[in-house]
Amino acid sequence: MKLTSANINVMVKACRKASRYLIRDFGEIEKLQVSIKGPGDFVTSSDKKVEKIIIEELEKARPSYSILSEEIGEVNKDKEFKWIIDPIDGTSNFLHGIPHFAISIGLEHNKEIISGIIYDPIKDEMFAAEKGNGAYVNNQRIRVSSRSNLKDCIIFTGGPRANDKSKDLIFEEYKKISLKVNTAIRKLGSAALDMAYVASGRCDGFLQRNLNYWDIAAGIILVKEAGGYVTDFNGKDEYIKNKSILAANSKIIKK
Amino acid sequence: MKLTSANINVMVKACRKASRYLIRDFGEIEKLQVSIKGPGDFVTSSDKKVEKIIIEELEKARPSYSILSEEIGEVNKDKEFKWIIDPIDGTSNFLHGIPHFAISIGLEHNKEIISGIIYDPIKDEMFAAEKGNGAYVNNQRIRVSSRSNLKDCIIFTGGPRANDKSKDLIFEEYKKISLKVNTAIRKLGSAALDMAYVASGRCDGFLQRNLNYWDIAAGIILVKEAGGYVTDFNGKDEYIKNKSILAANSKIIKK
Numbered sequence: 001m002k003l004t005s006a007n008i009n010v011m012v013k014a015c016r017k018a019s020r021y022l023i024r025d026f027g028e029i030e031k032l033q034v035s036i037k038g039p040g041d042f043v044t045s046s047d048k049k050v051e052k053i054i055i056e057e058l059e060k061a062r063p064s065y066s067i068l069s070e071e072i073g074e075v076n077k078d079k080e081f082k083w084i085i086d087p088i089d090g091t092s093n094f095l096h097g098i099p100h101f102a103i104s105i106g107l108e109h110n111k112e113i114i115s116g117i118i119y120d121p122i123k124d125e126m127f128a129a130e131k132g133n134g135a136y137v138n139n140q141r142i143r144v145s146s147r148s149n150l151k152d153c154i155i156f157t158g159g160p161r162a163n164d165k166s167k168d169l170i171f172e173e174y175k176k177i178s179l180k181v182n183t184a185i186r187k188l189g190s191a192a193l194d195m196a197y198v199a200s201g202r203c204d205g206f207l208q209r210n211l212n213y214w215d216i217a218a219g220i221i222l223v224k225e226a227g228g229y230v231t232d233f234n235g236k237d238e239y240i241k242n243k244s245i246l247a248a249n250s251k252i253i254k255k
Numbered sequence: 256m257k258l259t260s261a262n263i264n265v266m267v268k269a270c271r272k273a274s275r276y277l278i279r280d281f282g283e284i285e286k287l288q289v290s291i292k293g294p295g296d297f298v299t300s301s302d303k304k305v306e307k308i309i310i311e312e313l314e315k316a317r318p319s320y321s322i323l324s325e326e327i328g329e330v331n332k333d334k335e336f337k338w339i340i341d342p343i344d345g346t347s348n349f350l351h352g353i354p355h356f357a358i359s360i361g362l363e364h365n366k367e368i369i370s371g372i373i374y375d376p377i378k379d380e381m382f383a384a385e386k387g388n389g390a391y392v393n394n395q396r397i398r399v400s401s402r403s404n405l406k407d408c409i410i411f412t413g414g415p416r417a418n419d420k421s422k423d424l425i426f427e428e429y430k431k432i433s434l435k436v437n438t439a440i441r442k443l444g445s446a447a448l449d450m451a452y453v454a455s456g457r458c459d460g461f462l463q464r465n466l467n468y469w470d471i472a473a474g475i476i477l478v479k480e481a482g483g484y485v486t487d488f489n490g491k492d493e494y495i496k497n498k499s500i501l502a503a504n505s506k507i508i509k510k
Contacts, residue, residue: 092439096400096409097457099378122378123354145351151417154351162406162437171433175426182417184347187442202352 195219450474
């Protein structure tokens with residue numbers, strides 16, 4: 001069984017085309033990253049190039065859909081359908097030559113995410129999900145983990161970012177959660193892959209403050225379709241307004 | 256240019272043979288990890304099997320060398336040469352299906368690490384180094400990064416472990432270092448790969464308390480031969496006695 005809807009195919013095609021450039025540029029980064037200046041400007045141009053290819057491909061197939069993407073922002077057309085794009089999630093990893101980053105594309109229909117893909121080009125893992133049709137990695141069905149005892153769990157998190165105003169709160173939460181899960185916390189540096197890993201049961205939960213919508217859009221449908229639960233820290237689904245997200249198997253979340 | 260010494264070849268051969276089982280078992284884990292009990296026992300047996308294969312291969316080639324390995328402990332023979340083995344570094348990642356773990360083998364000569372390999376079977380990256388002959392990944396020369404401004408750096412760390420007595424201290428240090436590096440901290444869950452990533456310039460520094468010798472033995476020679484600096488938190492090289500290690504490019508370490 002696998003996902004074969006037309007919109008998933010459009011996303012996968014755009015993503016595969018863009019990822020060829022991404023991989024080539026990552027090879028260049030590995031040479032640049034030992035220089036003192038570092039590959040900062042190169043990465044920005046890489047990010048924009050990858051975004052351009054994705055948007056061109058998506059617009060070719062769906063000329064009327066609106067777009068929200070990290071670099072170019074909002075392109076408002078159709079009111080019903082909107083692509084939510086993060087051309088490189090885990091930019092800082094990419095910049096440093098750490099082989100852990102992803103392309104993330106979600107699709108909104110009437111303000112609800114109805115499908116999404118997250119692609120890890122280094123491990124060639126294509127995570128995809130569609131409302132009502134389940135979640136997959138490379139066409140294999142995935143499900144969230146079944147662990148119910150926090151002491152056995154691994155939890156992923158990220159942040160705070162450099163200019164974050166709630167740094168102290170985030171460090172406090174980090175310590176608190178660390179102690180609850182026997183200190184099995186990971187910070188891998190890509191929120192999109194963190195959520196894909198929750199969906200595939202590789203980690204049991206993920207939480208982070210102050211993310212952008214393009215970081216989490218595809219991840220939300222992936223976790224939900226894998227049988228998981230997604231909420232903001234107030235128990236609602238206002239991830240951006242409430243500046244927080246928690247995604248986990250449903251056994252370790254208090255509702 | 257690459258490393259071709261007989262001892263490196265012995266390590267690489269043992270490691271490649273063992274990694275075939277490791278990859279096969281990891282495939283099984285991915286199926287087991289969604290079950291409630293989880294693959295705990297399976298992982299222990301996998302760890303022991305991989306260790307057995309590595310030791311058999313090493314002993315076939317070097318019957319007289321002593322051994323220190325995570326599961327079986329010390330095997331004292333030759334006083335000059337000793338293999339230091341971690342069959343699966345990042346066991347907790349392996350257990351949860353997180354594709355980030357490694358085999359680590361170091362070689363001591365008269366109490367000094369003179370060569371070592373760290374192998375990531377998922378990405379097929381063989382990191383190897385030999386005293387005086389440099390450090391390599393898949394036969395490509397690697398060097399530590401050149402970043403000197405902490406604000407541009409990514410730092411890797413790990414711990415505290417569940418039963419760690421210095422948890423509070425470790426959380427304090429985590430926060431302190433986070434703020435110094437613009438919060439670009441990663442916790443990837445494998446100390447051996449953390450050190451291999453310092454050696455290849457993917458991260459700028461790594462620090463952790465309370466590691467075992469098999470976690471860091473191969474990493475020490477890799478970082479040194481890549482032009483980096485390795486010290487315990489007291490500025491000495493008593494990593495086990497002083498229960499701490501710091502490995503980084505030499506520009507960001509106060510000597």
